[in-house]
Amino acid sequence: MSTPTIEWIGGVDGHLRLIDQTKLPAETELLDCETVDDVWWAIRKLSVRGAPAIGVAAAYAVVLATSDSHESVKSACDHLATSRPTAVNLFWALDRMRRVADDADRDELAERLLAEAKAIHSEDAEQCAAIGRHGADLLEQTLAKGSGILTHCNTGALATGGDGTALAVLFELHRRGFGPHVYADETRPLLQGSRLTMWELTDRGVKATLICDSMAAQVMREGRVAAAIVGADRIAANGDSANKIGTYGVALHAKAHGLPFYVAAPTTTFDLSLATGAEIPIEERAASEITKPGGVMFAPEGVEVYNPAFDVAPAELIAGIITERGVINPVTTDTVTKMVAN
Numbered sequence: 001m002s003t004p005t006i007e008w009i010g011g012v013d014g015h016l017r018l019i020d021q022t023k024l025p026a027e028t029e030l031l032d033c034e035t036v037d038d039v040w041w042a043i044r045k046l047s048v049r050g051a052p053a054i055g056v057a058a059a060y061a062v063v064l065a066t067s068d069s070h071e072s073v074k075s076a077c078d079h080l081a082t083s084r085p086t087a088v089n090l091f092w093a094l095d096r097m098r099r100v101a102d103d104a105d106r107d108e109l110a111e112r113l114l115a116e117a118k119a120i121h122s123e124d125a126e127q128c129a130a131i132g133r134h135g136a137d138l139l140e141q142t143l144a145k146g147s148g149i150l151t152h153c154n155t156g157a158l159a160t161g162g163d164g165t166a167l168a169v170l171f172e173l174h175r176r177g178f179g180p181h182v183y184a185d186e187t188r189p190l191l192q193g194s195r196l197t198m199w200e201l202t203d204r205g206v207k208a209t210l211i212c213d214s215m216a217a218q219v220m221r222e223g224r225v226a227a228a229i230v231g232a233d234r235i236a237a238n239g240d241s242a243n244k245i246g247t248y249g250v251a252l253h254a255k256a257h258g259l260p261f262y263v264a265a266p267t268t269t270f271d272l273s274l275a276t277g278a279e280i281p282i283e284e285r286a287a288s289e290i291t292k293p294g295g296v297m298f299a300p301e302g303v304e305v306y307n308p309a310f311d312v313a314p315a316e317l318i319a320g321i322i323t324e325r326g327v328i329n330p331v332t333t334d335t336v337t338k339m340v341a342n
């Protein structure tokens with residue numbers, strides 16, 4: 001992927017440039033965000049999406065506020081926090097920006113904010129690389145070369161400030177000559193798997209097969225995959241992990257077929273203030289994403305719709321959580337806290 005998912009253009013008076021992911025794979029359209037609200041809408045519409053990428057984009061958005069006043073920075077952070085509720089990286093990144101603003105004098109505010117946003121971005125890229133290495137080490141030890149590995153949604157460069165989380169592991173396995181065969185769930189209703197993951201895997205030359213979400217159990221039953229690996233949007237202190245809707249089903253299917261189910265996420269995706277996944281806020285999105293995607297009528301007008309964007313895989317279904325610091329296994333409050341707490 002030659003075009004960066006997220007790029008700051010210019011200096012403190014610059015702007016944020018994003019790939020508009022709602023237009024992929026048909027076209028690679030760039031979105032130039034000049035205001036905080038431009039980024040708010042980009043996050044809300046999933047022009048930029050994926051827990052780490054949302055955090056990085058929000059950090060840069062704070063720089064777009066009229067950053068010569070602390071009050072404008074505070075209101076920008078408060079506004080951005082209302083864009084989407086589940087990915088904890090958004091709130092973690094905004095808190096980091098608030099702390100810098102609190103510590104900065106007025107005449108250095110803009111420079112300090114831009115430096116912090118760039119640091120959040122580069123740190124995420126390093127975390128992605130480390131997750132890729134730790135995950136590839138683990139799967140090389142536990143799976144036969146050339147194994148099929150199932151994944152759900154999109155967790156690559158499009159979802160992060162670097163090479164991805166679960167996809168970073170698959171990219172690293174590919175680089176090492178392990179030859180993974182990736183089975184990618186299309187991931188209804190917004191099709192991040194078919195539109196984005198297949199785009200990224202194809203671009204990198206990774207062997208990949210697209211399946212409907214409803215096919216995951218059969219693919220496992222036929223022995224086509226030896227494991228599943230997914231990302232996360234918020235992980236509670238006991239290891240319960242919120243991720244794209246359908247992930248809980250993948251975890252249950254993996255358990256039923258005796259296959260390991262892994263989660264890959266940076267420590268910035270953990271929320272130790274929540275004891276269990278029951279407390280994770282789950283975003284509900286518009287009915288039209290199901291009934292009229294792209295304006296095409298898929299259901300009668302006015303039907304009742306339930307559209308949660310995420311679900312929670314309980315820790316007991318997770319074989320290991322791959323972080324930039326190493327693998328959490330077994331997944332318990334004790335092991336999570338030991339790995340994640342600073």
Ligand SMILES: CSC[C@H]1O[C@H](OP(=O)(O)O)[C@H](O)[C@@H]1O
Pocket residue numbers: 049050051052152153154155156159160164165166192230231232233243244245309
């Ligand atoms: C690397 S985190 C990616 C994570 O975010 C996705 O959700 P969305 O596309 O709605 O932002 C999905 O849960 C992925 O696993």
